[in-house]
Amino acid sequence: MERRTFLRAGLLPFMASSFLRPAASPAKPLPEGREFFYRPEDAWAADFIPLYTDGRFELFYLHDWRDGAGHGEGVPWYRISTTDFVHFTEHGQMLARGTAAEQDLYVFTGSAIRAEGRFHIFYTGHNYHLAEQGKPAQGIMHATSDDLTHWQKHPSETFFAPADRYEKDDWRDAFVFFDPSSARYFMLVAARNKNGIPRRRGLTACCSSTDLTHWTVEEPLYDPGLYFTHECPDLFQWGDWWYLVFSEFTDKVRTRYRMSRSWKGPWLIPEHDDFDGHAFYAAKTAADGHRRFLFGWNPTRDGSKDTGGWQWGGNLVVHELWQQPGGELGVRMPASVFDAFSTGGPASFATGAGSWKADGSDVTLKGRGSYAVASAGTLPSPCLITATLTPPSAGQGDFGLWFYGDMAFDQAYYIRFEPSRGRMVFDKWPRERSEVPQMAELERVLPFPPGDSMHIRCIIDGTLGVMYVNDTVAMNFRAYDFSRRGWGFFAGDADVRITDVEVRVRP
Secondary structure, X not given: OOOHHHHHOOOOOOOOOOEOOOOOOOOEEOOOOOOOOOOOOOOEEEEEEEEEEOOEEXXXXXXXXXXXXXXXXXXXXXXXXXXXXXXXXXXXXXXXXXXXXXXXXXXXXXXEEEEOOEEEEEEEEEXXXXXXXXOOOEEEEEEEEOOOOOOEEOHHHOEOOOXXXXXXXXXXXXXXXXXXXXXXXXXXXXXXXXXXXXXXXXXXXXXXXXXXXXXXXXXXXXXXXXXXXXXXXXXXXXXXXXXXXXXXXXXXXXXXXXEEOOOOOOOEOOXXXXXXXXXXXXXXXXXXOOOEEEEEEEEEEHHHOOOOOEEEEEXXXXXXXXXXXOOOEEEEOOXXXXXXXXXXXXXXXXXXXXXXXXXXXEEEXXXXXXXXXXXXXXXXXOEEEEEEEEOOOOOOOEEEEEEEEOOOOOOEEEEEEEHHHOEEEEEEEOOOOOOOXXXXXXXXXXXXXXXXXXXXXXXXXXXXXXXXEOOOEEEEEEOOOOOOOEEEXXXXXXXXXXXEEEEEEOO
């Protein structure tokens, strides 16, 4: 993904043009006490590039200090490794930034593979200074390594978008894979057509090679004319299905996917084609031979305020993918993440308002025609909340989880389930604008089969959180402005029973 995407939207501060090249640091385990969702100390992470090898997930990522005056202009690649998405080892810088005169001042997204007896990275070299000189702002670049740590760049192999077909400044996010049937390597690239509706020229371009050095531009893999661009493409096979993953910021800012019986298409759009909401972006996948995971980031907000614009980069969030009977993909919390919260147990409800009744870790809210709320006391952080919610019928009012609220039940954040609208949303009260029905852009489609219960798992870690429902739908969120520690459940014009409520923390 390209940083200027968010610059275009005015969501990043100006970066100074001074240049510093930091030295690589030795590998080190992450100390205890850091945020549960990974980000580098005194910096932020964007666009994770996963590679599973030798029993570990090696996660390259774009490292951003957001400090042009102190760290200089440009973005390098760093690397962390993990086996469980809970404990991480930091390996430091892998690909350094180039100078203001070189193509890769910004080392943007690509892919990492093990092939031909070595490790290869194909990455985006971005430099807007070159664009100001009439040269391409972006090119696909190559680096190799024998040990994953020491990388040799090959700038002479850089290649650019073909000028007769594609826009020269959008040629990025290379994804490389081997096709045994043709004995060739293929590369997917986020590109833009030179013609068409300006904000809908995005496509997934395709190149081929027999030696990972010389590349031929082929016909596009996917060119629907829907989005500005298809950032961070990813491709994998699962059983009889192929899946194409990409991220777009034209419509709702989403990581989306398509399905096909062949990696060459044609591509089908599933009914629910996104994995998460606005606060989860640029996700790419990797598998360990048994399970496949989706690696994205939850963005911070400008000024650390709920009303701040979404920023580029933030914290790593990992979903586990699973394949539904029809081939569609669901997302759930990885088991290792769930198991990390191993202390705690059943919640208890001591106070409330309206018609509510507690029975151990269960609570019944009678809010039909009114409002009912119950408090489970003080919320620890980070924590994992689990529960089962059973409304008496579909289409009735709304209900859900509240947190970071006061004990007068007049201020809080809400994850609200709305059966009549078939969705869940992230909300707060009081809002900055009362006419806006929820916090902008944080909503997820959520089917409510009549009479069915909903099983939730929600991690809250400081300002960041992620909700999973029925091991199928996920929603990341940010919550900055409220800091009181009350939490519980609510129902507005609805009756709901909440059972088996637990709150768990890390030991």
